[in-house]
Amino acid sequence: MxxxxxxxxxxxxxxxxxxxxxxxxxxxxxxxxxxxxxxxxxxxxxxxxxxxxxxxxxxxxxxxxxxxxxxxxxxxxxxxxxxxxxxxxxxxxxxxxxxxxxxxxxxxxxxxxxxxxxxxxxxxxxxxxxxGEKTAPSAAGLQNVNLVRLAAGFIENHVKDELCVKDVADSLKVSTGYLSRIFKKIMHITPKQYLIQCRLREAKKELEKESSDVEIAYELGFASQSHMCTVFKGYMGISVGDYRDILKNR
Missing domain, CATH: 2.60.120.10 (Jelly Rolls)
Known part of the structure; x- marks a missing residue:
């Protein structure tokens, strides 16, 4: 369905x-x-x-x-x-x-x-x-929150590059293990999962420009067009083709 x-x-x-x-x-x-x-x-x-x-x-x-x-x-x-x-x-x-x-x-x-x-x-x-009055701000440690925000920003700025967790950790002068642990604790997903999500956000923007699936997959570092389509549906809940149809009909 x-x-x-x-x-x-x-x-x-x-x-x-x-x-x-x-x-x-x-x-x-x-x-x-x-x-x-x-x-x-x-x-x-x-x-x-x-x-x-x-x-x-x-x-x-x-x-x-x-x-x-x-x-x-x-x-x-x-x-x-x-x-x-x-x-x-x-x-x-x-x-x-x-x-x-x-x-x-x-x-x-x-x-x-x-x-x-x-x-x-x-x-x-x-x-x-x-x-506005139903909850209170998070009490997470400010230092670690800032570190994770910097890591997330680095990933967002390099979303089209070949990137691994070590590259992100090296940019912040911390160990890969420490960054992965703090990132997962605060963001509740791994840095690699966050990179995938950032690439999917960029893919949505490219779909609005009517770029081809092959072009988008290549530009954003997916292994293939089919890999991008599989990941897209897994995270978005609809296929790339259905998403294109929604954009055309909105």
Missing amino acids: KNRLSIRKLKNCEHIAGKGLVNLKPHTHKSFTVVYIEKGSLFISLNYAQKLVSSGTVIVLPPNNAISMSAKSEYEYHSLSVHELMCEKLCKYIGNVPFVFMDDGSIADFFRIYDSFTDDDSLTDFIIGII
Whole structure:
């Protein structure tokens, strides 16, 4: 069963309405993401702590926290992904720790009126007003957090290069083992997994430019076109071809 999506964007915000049966491997987001389960139920894992969620559940996922999804029947959901400066604003007011709560109707109403927002600021202010007092910022050690942010930035800046964990560790003058351990502790995925996700984000951008699968795979360091397509579906829940169709029809 395909995951059927519709995508609506502002400058730095993206609303996805999805319906289907999709199981997603553990992955992280650069964005601040809010997911609302409209119908059905599924298992989610937030930083590898599993939880069954059902209709009316809201999942708040700040950047660089791991989530996976597993379901046996069709479900419907909405998600909002907020990027760049607006993402930083949400992290400042809402925090960096993922959490789950039951909607009192305000999140469902928000997704119903999403099209009425014309700018990112008013949209993020609305989100802060709904969920801004439901959690506190992370208490992770600042030194290690900064180290991991530098490592993530290095990976993002070299996403098209041949890159291994040792290259990242050497750039920060730490050991490979230490970096891998701290990175996994804070980001909840390995540096290699993060590199794959960064390449997939770049692949999505190239797909919007209508570049060929072969060109994208070669430019981003995948072993082959089929390897890229397999990885894409494993992380995104839909095939490259289906994603192209969504871009054409949005």
